[in-house]
Amino acid sequence: MARALFSLLSFLLAVLPLCYAATKTFTLNLAYSTVAPDGFSGRMMLANGQIDYPISVNKGDDVEITVVNNLDVATTIHWHGIFQKGTPFMDGAGGVTQCPIQPGATFVYKFNVGDQTGTYWWHAHYKSQYVDGLRGPFIINDPSDPYKSQYDTDLTVTLSDFHHKPSQELLNYYFTPNEGAFEPVPDSGLIGGAGRFNCSFAPAGSTCKDSNPLTVYNVVPGKRYRLRLINTSAMAKFNFTIDGHNMTIIEADGVYTNPTVVNILPIHTGQRYSVIVTANAPTAIGNFWMRADINNLWDPAPWLAGGLNPQVRAIWRYQNAPVVDPTTQIATDLGFDVYSLGELNGIAVGNNPSWNSSIYLDFFIGPLGDQNITTATTTLSGPPDWTSVQYLMPSVPSLYTAQQNQALPNSSAPIPVDDGSWVYIEIHNDDAMEHVFHLHGHTFYVVSHGRLLHAPTATATLARRDSIQVPSCVGGHGGTGEQGCLKGFLGILVNFNNPGTWLMHCHMEWHMAAGLVVTFVNNAGLSSVDFPSGFYDQCNAPTKKTKTKKTKATKKHRSAAVAA
Known part of the structure; x- marks a missing residue:
């Protein structure tokens, strides 16, 4: 009886702060x-x-x-x-x-x-x-x-x-x-x-x-x-x-x-x-x-x-x-070693959850087209599969499109995922600098990293992050990387248990602006999300004419x- 009362008290102490959140x-x-x-x-x-x-x-x-x-x-x-x-x-x-x-x-x-x-x-x-x-x-x-x-x-x-x-x-x-x-x-x-x-x-x-x-x-x-x-x-x-x-x-x-x-x-x-x-x-x-x-x-x-x-x-x-x-x-x-910074009481290395699907992501940043305008594109081996897609901000919010069970445009670089699924994502980097990627709405486990063909470093527990750098490319012609270099790679494991449309992008702002972005679409669970009434009415609201306010x-x- 005493043990049962103790368990009940422990449960109440755990849930009451959430029930009566300030x-x-x-x-x-x-x-x-x-x-x-x-x-x-x-x-x-x-x-x-x-x-x-x-x-x-x-x-x-x-x-x-x-x-x-x-x-x-x-x-x-x-x-x-x-x-x-x-x-x-x-x-x-x-x-x-x-x-x-x-x-x-x-x-x-x-x-x-x-x-x-x-x-x-x-x-x-x-x-x-x-x-x-x-x-x-x-x-x-x-x-x-x-x-x-x-x-x-x-x-x-x-x-x-x-x-x-x-x-x-x-x-x-x-x-x-x-x-x-x-x-x-x-x-x-x-x-x-x-x-x-x-x-x-x-x-x-x-x-x-x-x-x-x-x-x-x-x-x-x-x-x-x-x-x-x-x-x-x-x-x-x-x-x-x-x-x-x-x-x-x-x-x-x-x-x-x-x-x-x-x-x-x-x-x-x-x-x-x-x-x-x-x-x-x-x-x-x-x-x-x-x-x-x-x-x-x-x-x-x-x-x-x-x-x-x-x-x-x-x-x-x-x-x-x-x-x-x-x-x-x-x-x-x-x-x-950032990749060896394991989570306290986290998942032990070797006990990785099994995943349902795999995605391999390559990217390019540089001048493209007749005018050589800086552009960032992604190439995906999934499914889905695509080559050289530049992300462009949609005129209609992606979440609204997903809520209506409509397909996102290719320019949103959409990647559909099943609600609750585990997905292994491997990002390849043939640039001579590290690129830090951030995932909205989730954290991920870092399960491998290094240069292609090289073994990852073992740690006690897996690192869990929402922003992590992909190792740079090394070697190649003149040791400058980028031409014939050994690609850096990062392997992460994500549990897509949060319905919505979630960006993953390079957090170097100029690269994101150039289009180094993909959109994970988990719309199977959107029926459980309670959208505020008229939330997207703001999209049709006229722009107010107002004087610019300046403060000291x-x-x-x-x-x-x-x-x-």
Whole structure:
């Protein structure tokens, strides 16, 4: 009897928080603001006048977020990494799950975060607008965090490349005929919303301040800090480190991981990690560089010609330390294999679920056609099978088309999947750089990786992610890759148990804009989804004529200092 009562009590404690979920409400007022996060003054699209406006909720919460579009362009907001179980129409991918929010209009996103916990982010998912500043952290706190006893303070650290020109101008450049497929190079990098630009490269007549204040993270000796790292870049991959300190990884993309000690952590755009750092430097009072060094992904383009300093910095400052820049040095890399970062208490290697079907995906990025315009295409061996399909945003949302049991156009690169099925997806990369792929609405297990014909590395448990890089191609003519090189590959296993239309795309924004996208269509279970009445009426709503609203950035436009 006692055992039965204990089991009942345990069950009630588990389900009651979900039955009585709190409703958290937020408002994102989108408007233009003039800011200078790296010292160069320019216009950004911001929410509530703040760079990296944060949203924080708890496990099981209902969330209502009102988006007020005071911009002069349409937009949508995506909740990166959130499954949207039962609410696929709230995923926020423009042209996929909803029509854009027109200028002057308001839209309310309503969803439940379910059992998800960890580190996520929100960002515009329409015409590369998150590059202009429409982005911020989305944190789901876990009352049952298995690592809670191992840290004292929880901090969020955003990492981003930063462009002075608006995204539309950058896209126009990228798609210029005969341009050569060189991706736009950022002007600087930001940690916690702040960085430094070399003002000697600023155009004549612009406003720029050298030695811009960096973000400072104030710490107390002996305290343990959970840092939630989020790469919100258009393209940059960072190597993150804090001089003189090791880091223990405990989470990746909202999934608890086996504790893994590193001192330099590579992080691609769209990815998130939580690390625990103890303020235990031998010098109890001092300043240490926090580094996010940008990898060169633009070769052979002259990526430093415009003034970019790839050595992005913030300051890790101990209590009572002098207010000066650090002079510390970076340590020798301990090494880190992203594919071996297994899930805590996850699926053991060798116990992989059996899959129902296999898909093999190749892609191309480069100039095509008579005008040599940059284009990205995918080639699929499935079924379905196709060759050189460029994704184009549909005029009618894909989810609406699927709900009507109609076929998506070929330009949506549709891949039908059975509800509940397991699918093995192998992505091949013949490019000389890594490409990071993100899947909406799901996580996936990493089951193989490497270069074709090479064996994968074994780990204790499988890694589970929603954003992961495909290894680059190596070898070939002159060792430059791309011509006769050994292709990189990534094998992932997905359980498509979430009805909806879900994008999988390269999260290097320029590549997505060029068409490196596919759409997984799980419409067999859409009959169980409760669509709001008249949800797609907004697609026929006329554009409101409204004056562009411009706001001053608030004092919170960046974190000048973060208290211990």
